[in-house]
Amino acid sequence: MVICKKWTLAQKFHGKPTPANFKLVEEEISENINDGEVLCEAVYLTVDPYMRTAEAVNSLGDTMYGEQIAKVTVSKNPKYPVGTIVRLMSGWRSHTLVKDTEKEIRRSAEMSDLPLSLMLGAMGMPGMTAYFGFLEICQPKEGETVLVSGAAGAVGSLVGQIAKIKGCKVIGFAGSDEKCEWLKKDLGFDYVYNYKKVDIDTALNEAAPERSVDCYFDNVGGMFTVKVLNHMKTFGRVSICGSISNYNNTEVPTGPLPFIAILKSQLKVEGFIVLRWYQRWQEGEKAMLQWIKEGKMKYKEHITEGFEKMPEAFMGLFEGSNFGKAIIKV
Numbered sequence: 001m002v003i004c005k006k007w008t009l010a011q012k013f014h015g016k017p018t019p020a021n022f023k024l025v026e027e028e029i030s031e032n033i034n035d036g037e038v039l040c041e042a043v044y045l046t047v048d049p050y051m052r053t054a055e056a057v058n059s060l061g062d063t064m065y066g067e068q069i070a071k072v073t074v075s076k077n078p079k080y081p082v083g084t085i086v087r088l089m090s091g092w093r094s095h096t097l098v099k100d101t102e103k104e105i106r107r108s109a110e111m112s113d114l115p116l117s118l119m120l121g122a123m124g125m126p127g128m129t130a131y132f133g134f135l136e137i138c139q140p141k142e143g144e145t146v147l148v149s150g151a152a153g154a155v156g157s158l159v160g161q162i163a164k165i166k167g168c169k170v171i172g173f174a175g176s177d178e179k180c181e182w183l184k185k186d187l188g189f190d191y192v193y194n195y196k197k198v199d200i201d202t203a204l205n206e207a208a209p210e211r212s213v214d215c216y217f218d219n220v221g222g223m224f225t226v227k228v229l230n231h232m233k234t235f236g237r238v239s240i241c242g243s244i245s246n247y248n249n250t251e252v253p254t255g256p257l258p259f260i261a262i263l264k265s266q267l268k269v270e271g272f273i274v275l276r277w278y279q280r281w282q283e284g285e286k287a288m289l290q291w292i293k294e295g296k297m298k299y300k301e302h303i304t305e306g307f308e309k310m311p312e313a314f315m316g317l318f319e320g321s322n323f324g325k326a327i328i329k330v
Ligand SMILES: NC(=O)c1ccc[n+]([C@@H]2O[C@H](COP(=O)([O-])OP(=O)(O)OC[C@H]3O[C@@H](n4cnc5c(N)ncnc54)[C@H](OP(=O)(O)O)[C@@H]3O)[C@@H](O)[C@H]2O)c1
Pocket: 048, 049, 050, 125, 126, 129, 150, 151, 152, 153, 154, 155, 156, 173, 174, 175, 176, 179, 219, 220, 240, 241, 242, 243, 244, 245, 246, 272, 273, 274, 275, 317, 318, 319, 320, 321, 322, 323, 324, 325, 326
């Protein structure tokens, strides 16, 4: 018998997530498993902003939704012997009994000798979000100007680097001076601004004078994005990836609407969910792996140690506490 710990939803979210939203529950899982089954123990788990949204959790008492990298500890399936590393969508839980391995075990990325945790970051969902969400929707061309919000985060930091690889001028906005310094010095962004300190219009008049942003990859939404749209070039492309500044809203936001800017500059604005390209993920993983190996793509992980700290790590996403991809190491 193993004791599985799992984080469940104790209260529906309202506003920013708080400790009261989560409850740690224990469950016993028998090690006496059936043929074809495997028992796995979590090694790395991820917290992501999407977990705040209603779709990620069905009802009270549900285990919080999400992906993890786990190790097989008991096996009655020759395809997955003890010690095999697997990728599961089993949620915030320390142990998982996998009954249908074909259905429940996700294909692992080809990792070479990279840290396994990258399968939750640059070589996983956030990496594919950056790769496909930026390249497919923004269609960047050499010499163009690309703006990224949430630039020091899991997705944003990769988007900026892909834009540099494609020969673009890159402008990033992030929420601390330390994050901005990393973007500029280590990742080679051309202009970086701490959005908490600068006037957005003044910054953009400097970095992209006379409405010269060709592509905008938007992670944050809200008023920030409304302002950016006024600095876009005619026929600019906007990839709406996320809207983290709005996820905790308790009231419908009011303020200037973006439609006139979209109309005047004839912008193409498109939202996406990364699973749109799920059938092509291997293509994205291959490209990311090559860039990482060539030293063209750097990754940063913000590792929180301890399964018990999952809610804390999750809540930190909405405070900017994570610097790079937020990962939990069990
Ligand atoms: N469409 C898709 O399929 C898809 C897939 C993955 C992710 N996403 C979205 O992409 C965005 C980034 O996700 P991620 O996983 O890379 O997270 P992340 O950027 O690693 O972490 C979230 C970051 O958002 C910033 N933030 C928090 N509250 C903010 C606010 N009110 N205004 C502006 N920035 C705020 C913080 O950075 P600062 O310190 O810079 O403020 C924080 O570190 C999220 O909106 C997420 O929902 C979409």
